Amino acid sequence: MFIKRKADYNMTESVRVLVADDELSLRMVLQTALNKVGYEVDTVKNGKEALCMAQENHYDVAILDIRMPEVDGLQAFYEIHKIKPNLPIILMTAFGSSETAVNAMKHGAYDYILKPFNLDEVKIIVSRAIRMQQLTKEVVYLTQEVQEMGMTAMTPGKIVGESSKIQEVYKIIGRVANSKATVLLTGESGTGKGMVAKAIHYASDRREKPFIQVNCGSIPEGLLESEIFGHEKGAFTSAFFQKPGKFELAEGGTLFLDEIAEMSPNLQVKLLRVLQEKEFERVGGTKTFHTNVRIIAATNRDLNKEISEKSFRKDLYYRLNVVSICLPPLCERGEDIVLLADYFLKRFSVEVGRNGMFFAPEVLDIFRNYSWPGNIRELENAVEHAIIMSNTRVILPENLPLSIKVEDVEADGTIILGDDSFKPLREVLLEVEKRHISEAIERTGGNRTQAAKLLQISRRALLYKINENNID
Numbered sequence: 001m002f003i004k005r006k007a008d009y010n011m012t013e014s015v016r017v018l019v020a021d022d023e024l025s026l027r028m029v030l031q032t033a034l035n036k037v038g039y040e041v042d043t044v045k046n047g048k049e050a051l052c053m054a055q056e057n058h059y060d061v062a063i064l065d066i067r068m069p070e071v072d073g074l075q076a077f078y079e080i081h082k083i084k085p086n087l088p089i090i091l092m093t094a095f096g097s098s099e100t101a102v103n104a105m106k107h108g109a110y111d112y113i114l115k116p117f118n119l120d121e122v123k124i125i126v127s128r129a130i131r132m133q134q135l136t137k138e139v140v141y142l143t144q145e146v147q148e149m150g151m152t153a154m155t156p157g158k159i160v161g162e163s164s165k166i167q168e169v170y171k172i173i174g175r176v177a178n179s180k181a182t183v184l185l186t187g188e189s190g191t192g193k194g195m196v197a198k199a200i201h202y203a204s205d206r207r208e209k210p211f212i213q214v215n216c217g218s219i220p221e222g223l224l225e226s227e228i229f230g231h232e233k234g235a236f237t238s239a240f241f242q243k244p245g246k247f248e249l250a251e252g253g254t255l256f257l258d259e260i261a262e263m264s265p266n267l268q269v270k271l272l273r274v275l276q277e278k279e280f281e282r283v284g285g286t287k288t289f290h291t292n293v294r295i296i297a298a299t300n301r302d303l304n305k306e307i308s309e310k311s312f313r314k315d316l317y318y319r320l321n322v323v324s325i326c327l328p329p330l331c332e333r334g335e336d337i338v339l340l341a342d343y344f345l346k347r348f349s350v351e352v353g354r355n356g357m358f359f360a361p362e363v364l365d366i367f368r369n370y371s372w373p374g375n376i377r378e379l380e381n382a383v384e385h386a387i388i389m390s391n392t393r394v395i396l397p398e399n400l401p402l403s404i405k406v407e408d409v410e411a412d413g414t415i416i417l418g419d420d421s422f423k424p425l426r427e428v429l430l431e432v433e434k435r436h437i438s439e440a441i442e443r444t445g446g447n448r449t450q451a452a453k454l455l456q457i458s459r460r461a462l463l464y465k466i467n468e469n470n471i472d
Contacts, residue, residue: 015039020050021065033119047076054080061129066093088129105174160343161336165328176323177203184320185298187327190377193298201254209253212246217259235284250293260297268313275319330372335458344383359395434469
């Protein structure tokens with residue numbers, strides 16, 4: 001990969017980088033790699049030392065591990081960012097989650113990388129940070145006045161996943177949350193566009209105000225205008241009462257327009273006016289309402305194609321597409337499938353009063369190998385179906401929807417089945433799996449992270465299998 005060196009930026013001074021991590025080996029690796037690029041590197045072993053070094057010295061970039069003793073990386077980041085808001089800070093961690101990613105980007109982190117990382121990737125991120133620092137030293141990433149907000153399991157807009165593709169989504173959410181920009185969410189049906197819209201709203205300074213959702217495809221065209229803008233009494237035959245529209249109900253908050261491509265050309269013109277002028281009238285009314293609403297739109301269609309076919313307005317597209325987030329299909333988020341399945345299992349089992357349910361290992365294998373054409377929504381429905389069909393604490397293959405049990409054919413022609421007649425084979429396979437996992441752990445000297453890599457599964461999946469198979 002091409003790495004820009006400091007000479008590329010016409011630098012008159014050497015670049016100084018601060019690296020903070022509690023692992024000596026990692027500090028040495030980063031120091032060596034960045035020295036080779038031409039940067040001066042200071043290393044410290046905790047957040048407290050990082051804060052002291054940042055206070056006493058000038059740095060062009062800081063790289064902080066989130067989990068460190070004494071003062072952790074997040075706390076050190078907050079303190080350093082207060083005193084040096086223009087210093088690009090890169091956070092790294094092996095504990096990826098939507099909470100840390102959203103909060104880090106929301107509070108002004110330059111970037112966020114997960115361990116284990118590629119050194120070329122780190123060098124590219126550092127060089128970009130330096131370039132940004134030189135182009136504008138006046139930049140302030142995100143406001144410091146917004147209080148820290150953790151997205152707990154009960155928080156609306158909870159997003160589950162640790163894959164690299166969903167981490168990129170977290171970063172964009174963190175950057176765009178407190179802006180006023182309209183956001184366009186694209187991606188296949190069932191990829192979680194509604195959850196991302198909620199995540200943006202609840203990570204923003206509008207979170208105390210309403211989040212209103214309108215599905216433009218589920219409301220008849222003749223009623224959609226009234227639904228969005230409201231109507232006056234007598235505006236049409238069935239308008240017996242005055243009714244406020246969604247823009248009024250969402251005042252100060254966020255209006256999420258799902259399936260925006262289903263909106264008629266006439267209504268598109270009226271929406272464009274609201275985006276441009278921040279004002280509208282109810283159907284049948286003359287009073288002009290001024291609005292302060294953040295618009296998030298979503299579609300599973302190709303809007304460029306819709307524009308070429310004259311079914312969607314180009315000017316509206318540009319107004320909506322200030323920031324675009326493309327949600328990846330579930331088949332491209334392989335490492336998130338088990339995490340999502342566990343999340344849905346816990347949620348639904350609590351709802352039906354059957355706590356402590358768990359998946360049999362072969363069910364997780366089926367989940368990993370299935371193509372999930374319906375994406376997250378299909379997985380959610382499959383888990384709910386399995387809970388209903390199971391009469392024990394364990395979810396077995398026979399509890400899954402038939403389409404998932406028999407659909408997926410692997411490259412070697414093997415068909416994944418969940419028939420009762422295969423129970424003896426299941427027992428044999430579980431024993432083989434147990435021996436295989438034990439051998440992987442033994443080969444890696446008990447290092448479960450390395451064992452998971454050897455087995456080509458996530459560490460979380462490995463821990464689950466160790467627990468279920470009672471492997472020492």
